[in-house]
Amino acid sequence: MTVPNLSAVPDEAPSAEQQPEREKMVIIAASGDLDKAWPVLILATTGAAYGMEVTVFFTFWGLGIIKKPDAGITGDDWRQKMLSVFNRGTTEHLGLSKLNFGGMGPKMMKDLADKHKVASVQELLELAQQMGVKLWPCQMTMTLMGMERDDLIDGLDVPAGAGAAISLMKQSTINLFI
Amino acid sequence: MPEVTVDARGLQCPMPIIKLSQAISAATSGQLVELISTDRGSCTDVPAWTSDMGHVLKEQREENGEFHFLIQKA
Known part of the structure; x- marks a missing residue:
């Protein structure tokens, strides 16, 4: 009778990198406020x-x-152009949802973040890309605001819609709307 | 003795966990990784992350306002 070789049984839990099916997390980033982009x-x-x-x-x-x-200014329609002027976007020009004071609020907040070594939104965005976080632009919003793929940063996933988002959220453990 | 030390002193959430996760990814199974942080949030974040990821928190102590953690990779 052969004795089962217990030592041959793997005794280590596979690390997260090795697991074929990883748990999913989806965040809907619907706000251009600095104080929302940060937690996202x-x-x-x-x-x-x-x-x-x-x-x-x-x-x-x-x-x-x-x-x-x-x-720069995006879109063909004068309303799209106006939107892009008054809502410049980019991690540099995000305003605060409260106490914005025409840009003084975000400036103070960023100075404080620097002082306390809180990673900036730009740093976190780059870090997210390095860590393999998938960034999906919403196609409908791009069309609405007259933005082309070239108006957005490099390394994004293909623009997607609500259908793809729901399909992913159905399989996802954590779903957040921020 | 830890084989790898992650110095996250002065950094705020989420950077201590990010740096720790990178060091653990680079480590081999069974290796000890030490994390030093000054972010008080690490006291709850590090044990949570470590146990969720299946690693072992061998030691946790506070010393002169710095938080030391010793983690063994699963």
């Missing part, structure tokens, strides 16, 4: 640190977070 990217990077497959879906004002710094 803090949670996205932390989810990635948990070994989760994280997707951030940027829609409406949230699309501004992933706008290229040199995108």
Whole structure:
């Protein structure tokens, strides 16, 4: 009779990287406010640190977070152009949802973040990309605001819609709307 | 003794966990990784992350306002 070789049984839990099916996390980033973009990217990077497959879906004002710094005025329609002037987007020009004071609020907030070594929105966005967080621009918002793929930063996933977002959220453990 | 030390002193949430996760990813199974942080949030974040990820928190102590954690990779 053969004795089962117990030592041959793997005794280690596979690490997150090795698991074929990773847990999913989806964040809908619908706001272009600095105080919303920050938690979006803090949670996205932390989810990635948990070994989760994280997707951030940027829609409406949230699309501004992933706008290229040199995108300039976007759109053909005068209303789209006006939107892009008054809502410049890019991680540099996000305002605060409260106490914005025409840009003084965000300036003070960013100075404080620097002082206390809180990673900036730009740093967290780059970190998220390095950690494999998927960044999805919303196609409908792009069309609405007259933004082309070239107006957005590099390394994004293919623009998607609500159908793809719901399909992913159905399989996802954590779904957030920020 | 830890084989790898992650110095996250002065950094705020979520950076201590991000740096720890990167160091653990690079480590081999059974290796000890030390994290030093000054972010008080680490006291709850690090044990939560470590146990959720299946690693072992061998030691946690506060010393002169710094938080030391010793984690063994699963």
